[in-house]
Structures are given as C-alpha cells and as structure tokens.
Amino acid sequence: MYNSTNYASPIGPMTLASDGEHIVGLWLEGQKYFAGTVKGAMLPNDSLPVFEAAKRWLDEYFAGGKPAVSQLPLAPVGSEFRQTVWKLLCEIPYGEVSTYGELAKKIAKMQNKPTMSPQAVGGAVGHNPISIIIPCHRVVGTGGSLTGYAGGIPAKIKLLELEGVDTAQFYAPKG
Missing domain, CATH: 1.10.10.10 (Winged helix-like DNA-binding domain superfamily/Winged helix DNA-binding domain)
Structure with a gap:
C-alpha cells in the first residue's frame, strides 16, 4: 500500500507517493507514465512527515532555492x-x-x-x-x-x- 498527497506547483498540480518512509513518486498531472512504478492502491494521506518534508523541499525549489536531493529519503522503483x-x-x-x-x-x-x-x-x-x-x-x-x-x-x-x-x-x- 502506498500513500499519496497533492501539491499545487507553479507548473501545475502534482501528486506525491510514499511507502510511508520514502518518496517513491512525484508526477505532474497527466504526466506520461503517471504512477507507473506504484503497484497497488495509493491512499490519500496529507500528514506523513515525508510528505511535509517533500513539500518544504518543493516550496524552496519553486521559490528559487537550491535544495539538495540528499535532503529527502527517496526510493524510486526501477531496474x-x-x-x-x-x-x-x-x-x-x-x-x-x-x-x-x-x-x-x-x-x-x-x-x-x-x-x-x-x-x-x-x-x-x-x-x-x-x-x-x-x-x-x-x-x-x-x-x-x-x-x-x-x-x-x-x-x-x-x-x-x-x-x-x-x-x-x-x-x-x-x-
């Protein structure tokens, strides 16, 4: 099971996905391969600490900051x-x-x-x-x-x- 939350970015609505501890997905609305690596349901959950951290990261990025990728626990699924x-x-x-x-x-x-x-x-x-x-x-x-x-x-x-x-x-x- 995965959790999801939404983020309103300056380039359009986005969906974040997490396994509860890591970010496993971040997609723009309508993006090709949207949620393609998430197997199973994504249940809405806006209160995960990892989502709060990711939203702060995105806020800083879209404000012109240079947040480091290493600030977030990422777990992309792939070969x-x-x-x-x-x-x-x-x-x-x-x-x-x-x-x-x-x-x-x-x-x-x-x-x-x-x-x-x-x-x-x-x-x-x-x-x-x-x-x-x-x-x-x-x-x-x-x-x-x-x-x-x-x-x-x-x-x-x-x-x-x-x-x-x-x-x-x-x-x-x-x-």
Whole structure:
C-alpha cells in the first residue's frame, strides 16, 4: 500500500507517493507514465512527515532555492540500469544541463563498456518516477533538442528557466 498527497506547483498540480518512509513518486498531472512504478492502491494521506518534508523541499525549489536531493529519503522503483541513470541525474548541478549522450558515456565508463546507447539512457530518464527532485528536466538532446520530458516540453522549459538556464539555445522538436 502506498500513500499519496497533492501539491499545487507553479507548473501545475502534482501528486506525491510514499511507502510511508520514502518518496517513491512525484508526477505532474497527466504526466506520461503517471504512477507507473506504484503497484497497488495509493491512499490519500496529507500528514506523513515525508510528505511535509517533500513539500518544504518543493516550496524552496519553486521559490528559487537550491535544495539538495540528499535532503529527502527517496526510493524510486526501477531496474539496476534505471537506478544508475537516476543517480547520475542527481549529480547534474542546479542550473546546468547534460545530454543523453554525455550520460551514456559516463555509464559506459562506469560499466567498463566501449559504448552505451543514448536511447537506452533516454528511456531510463523518461521513466524517472520522481520528477523535479530527481532532475530529469536537466537532460537535453545533443543538438539542443528539449525532447524526452514526460511532464511535457512547456514544463521542462519553465523548470530550466526557474533554474536560470538560457533556454534560447534549445528547441522543441516538431510533432
């Protein structure tokens, strides 16, 4: 059984999920893969201490602060590969971006492989169950494409702008 609560963010309504001690999900309303990693019911519970901490974290973030990912107990559910990708996402500094290709090179090096597919990395980034806190919005395509954000390109742009990233250097893919 999981608990859930809602959060009204400047980019739209959000749902948080917890196992009672950890944050296991944070999704924008209508986000692709919404609650995809939560197996079972989510019962509303606004009084969990972990939700109070996450809401304070989000308040600070949306006020322009730079709260550390390590401030919250996170437990995203996913394969070992996805966990590795999500860990790397947490290392992308506030206000900076990385590319799927750069992340793929890092993972290849970590695994002593000659190469790693940026598309495989993109799949893991897109399935990140804890949006914003695990900052998947900080990943862009090698050519500056804003592709791949499950919460939608407009939300990705707003998050990057909130962090002070000059989004004029990027473009939204057609279609």
